[in-house]
Amino acid sequence: MYNWVFYIIVFFVVGEYIFSQWLASRNRRAASPVLPEMLRGLYDERKYADQQNYFKVNNRFGLITSTYTTLLVLLMLFLGGFGWLDTWAFSLFEKLIPATLFFFFVLFLVNDLLTIPFDWYDTFVIEDRFGFNKTTRKTFVADKLKSWLFGIVIGGLLLAAILWLYLWLGTSFWWVACIVVVAFSMLMNMFYSEWIVPLFNKQTPLEEGELRNAIEKFANRAGFKLNNIYVIDGSKRSTKANAYFSGLGPKKRIVLYDTLIDDLSTEEIVAVLAHEIGHYKHKHTWQMMGVSVMNTVLMFFLLSLVLDSSVLAEAMGGSTPSFPLALVAFGLLYTPLELLTGIGINALSRRNEYQADAFAASFGLANALIGGLKKLSVKSLSNLTPDSLYVKVYYSHPTLLQRMAALQKYK
Numbered sequence: 001m002y003n004w005v006f007y008i009i010v011f012f013v014v015g016e017y018i019f020s021q022w023l024a025s026r027n028r029r030a031a032s033p034v035l036p037e038m039l040r041g042l043y044d045e046r047k048y049a050d051q052q053n054y055f056k057v058n059n060r061f062g063l064i065t066s067t068y069t070t071l072l073v074l075l076m077l078f079l080g081g082f083g084w085l086d087t088w089a090f091s092l093f094e095k096l097i098p099a100t101l102f103f104f105f106v107l108f109l110v111n112d113l114l115t116i117p118f119d120w121y122d123t124f125v126i127e128d129r130f131g132f133n134k135t136t137r138k139t140f141v142a143d144k145l146k147s148w149l150f151g152i153v154i155g156g157l158l159l160a161a162i163l164w165l166y167l168w169l170g171t172s173f174w175w176v177a178c179i180v181v182v183a184f185s186m187l188m189n190m191f192y193s194e195w196i197v198p199l200f201n202k203q204t205p206l207e208e209g210e211l212r213n214a215i216e217k218f219a220n221r222a223g224f225k226l227n228n229i230y231v232i233d234g235s236k237r238s239t240k241a242n243a244y245f246s247g248l249g250p251k252k253r254i255v256l257y258d259t260l261i262d263d264l265s266t267e268e269i270v271a272v273l274a275h276e277i278g279h280y281k282h283k284h285t286w287q288m289m290g291v292s293v294m295n296t297v298l299m300f301f302l303l304s305l306v307l308d309s310s311v312l313a314e315a316m317g318g319s320t321p322s323f324p325l326a327l328v329a330f331g332l333l334y335t336p337l338e339l340l341t342g343i344g345i346n347a348l349s350r351r352n353e354y355q356a357d358a359f360a361a362s363f364g365l366a367n368a369l370i371g372g373l374k375k376l377s378v379k380s381l382s383n384l385t386p387d388s389l390y391v392k393v394y395y396s397h398p399t400l401l402q403r404m405a406a407l408q409k410y411k
């Protein structure tokens with residue numbers, strides 16, 4: 001069981017833990033108890049102390065959760081827990097498809113149950129203490145049940161389709177599986193707002209009035225055909241605000257959090273919207289989809305190379321080649337590559353954010369956008385001085401200061 005692949009996997013798991021905690025410690029050191037010059041007046045003394053506290057609490061919480069999950073994975077690895085589960089699944093079901101589905105169902109459920117206390121603590125202790133939480137216990141439980149049901153049905157169907165292709169085509173199944181996964185994620189992207197969001201939130205068309213007029217006026221100026229503007233009840237869970245763009249082609253819609261409408265002025269909301277339209281105009285949705293297709297292709301191709309290997313199954317505590325064991329081993333072996341592709345995707349995404357900001361600024365909305373971003377940042381007590389390397393690895397958006405500096409040029 002403890003073969004060379006086993007040790008590589010352990011090395012990756014421990015390596016990732018050390019790397020992420022090294023970055024988190026750099027981020028701790030970068031946290032500045034003094035407000036950056038450009039943001040004077042943004043926070044008062046007390047509010048900034050809150051922000052520093054919120055950051056420290058989250059940083060410590062991250063250390064605890066990541067230590068806990070890493071230890072769980074190591075425990076499973078060293079005790080051969082995956083191999084044991086594999087034997088159990090195949091003794092119950094014998095056939096590949098039901099046994100594999102059962103294997104991942106148990107893994108998913110156990111993992112989720114073991115991490116629930118952390119979710120609970122995050123929502124009802126940390127977020128609550130800083131005044132963000134609006135989630136009731138009832139909503140929390142309902143969310144969990146719905147996401148389980150959804151994850152089990154959708155994940156199960158997709159996995160069953162992939163397994164069926166594998167049985168039919170052997171290891172050359174990978175490119176057909178790619179097509180299935182890509183088609184599926186396109187579908188999900190198209191119908192996200194209509195199928196998935198309603199499970200968790202209420203969306204209502206933005207009512208007639210000053211805001212809607214201002215938005216429509218802007219959309220006209222920008223040459224953007226806008227027929228769907230929705231307001232979502234984000235306040236059901238948190239006071240934090242947001243806006244996003246979803247869907248493709250005729251299904252595209254702009255969604256504003258009700259909390260955003262409460263906190264920002266009309267001009268600031270228009271600027272935030274202009275930013276979202278900027279993403280659309282620069283075809284960022286399609287570009288990101290292209291990147292994720294390439295990512296899927298790479299992953300399935302590499303998976304097809306190792307799927308039948310008995311070394312992988314042995315490393316996981318199994319005795320014969322096994323699809324679920326190889327899949328788990330592959331997932332763990334993929335960690336460094338996942339980190340690298342993540343860094344690349346985040347760099348691209350940050351570049352897109354600057355482009356979308358520049359689009360908003362080209363309509364004379366630079367000041368309004370800065371105003372809106374500042375309010376959102378203060379409201380969510382976001383970290384104003386993250387470590388630069390931490391930003392490069394994890395941030396999909398530039399920091400507030402970076403965006404302000406870029407927007408100043410358009411004033």
Ligand SMILES: [Zn+2]
Nearest residue numbers: 275279353356
């Ligand atoms: Zn954006």
